[in-house]
Amino acid sequence: MKSSRPRIITIANQKGGVGKTTTAINLATALAAIGERVLIVDLDPQGNASTGVGINRQDRHVSSYDLLTGEADVAESAMPTAVPGMSIIPSTLDLLGIEMEIANAPDRVLRLRNALRRSFDQDGAFTYVLIDCPPSLNLLTLNSMAAADSVLVPLQCEFFALEGLSQLLETVEQIRNSINPDLTIQGIVLTMFDGRNNLANQVVEDVRAHMGEKVYETVIPRNVRVSEAPSYGKPAILYDLKCTGSQAYLQLASEVIRRERRLRAA
Numbered sequence: 001m002k003s004s005r006p007r008i009i010t011i012a013n014q015k016g017g018v019g020k021t022t023t024a025i026n027l028a029t030a031l032a033a034i035g036e037r038v039l040i041v042d043l044d045p046q047g048n049a050s051t052g053v054g055i056n057r058q059d060r061h062v063s064s065y066d067l068l069t070g071e072a073d074v075a076e077s078a079m080p081t082a083v084p085g086m087s088i089i090p091s092t093l094d095l096l097g098i099e100m101e102i103a104n105a106p107d108r109v110l111r112l113r114n115a116l117r118r119s120f121d122q123d124g125a126f127t128y129v130l131i132d133c134p135p136s137l138n139l140l141t142l143n144s145m146a147a148a149d150s151v152l153v154p155l156q157c158e159f160f161a162l163e164g165l166s167q168l169l170e171t172v173e174q175i176r177n178s179i180n181p182d183l184t185i186q187g188i189v190l191t192m193f194d195g196r197n198n199l200a201n202q203v204v205e206d207v208r209a210h211m212g213e214k215v216y217e218t219v220i221p222r223n224v225r226v227s228e229a230p231s232y233g234k235p236a237i238l239y240d241l242k243c244t245g246s247q248a249y250l251q252l253a254s255e256v257i258r259r260e261r262r263l264r265a266a
């Protein structure tokens with residue numbers, strides 16, 4: 001039987017500024033470019049992913065907040081983007097209040113999973129869902145891990161790259177031991193690599209030594225075109241396909257797909 005359920009990948013790291021949102025947007029765009037139908041779920045109240053794909057605040061009438069409260073389903077909250085085959089459920093600052101609002105609900109960690117499952121039981125509109133997490137291991141991030149098939153972790157090539165990773169992996173383990181036994185680590189992607197910097201090279205070596213095969217071969221270079229793109233409301237791949245950053249994200253997408261095929265076959 002052909003399953004219409006999409007693969008759900010959450011992009012998580014409790015550190016801010018490590019490249020979560022940039023990875024969510026550009027990996028999603030790269031997947032859409034090779035024919036996948038992709039949904040981004042913006043779970044960060046900052047809404048950087050929404051802005052980065054060109055969805056203005058005043059146009060976010062239905063958001064991930066409504067998805068979590070049950071006010072809207074995926075079809076009602078997903079908005080098309082300028083990238084063919086890529087939609088986004090935008091976020092608004094309403095999300096800041098969600099932790100307190102659902103703190104005592106018995107299904108507080110399962111809100112996203114239930115909403116996605118309800119929607120995806122009905123249609124095969126998407127083949128991939130990428131979730132952009134806030135910089136915290138809060139209830140929103142836990143919701144994403146409960147809903148996901150796998151976790152993709154961006155690590156910035158800097159001195160403290162590995163700091164905090166064990167806490168993140170422990171959280172994944174807790175979710176696996178409780179509500180989502182099938183959750184896996186899709187992989188760890190090194191971001192903002194500057195080859196002229198000896199420290200960055202050392203960081204890449206250290207992370208590979210510690211985390212082995214979990215680390216993707218693709219390393220995302222620091223690239224000014226990548227950092228400019230969001231201010232035009234465009235993924236870097238749309239803004240400048242040829243730049244080194246865009247090319248790296250295309251390469252990352254093929255690694256992700258290869259791993260997904262392996263995970264699915266297992």
Ligand code: ADP
Nearest residue numbers: 016017018019020021022192221222223226227
């Ligand atoms: P996070 O979502 O983890 O907070 P972002 O993806 O927003 O991180 O990235 C933090 C900052 O670094 C942003 O200003 C972004 O444009 C910039 N940035 C991310 N990746 C790159 C890159 N490969 N090259 C240059 N700048 C980058």
Ligand code: MG
Nearest residue numbers: 020021044048
């Ligand atoms: Mg972000």
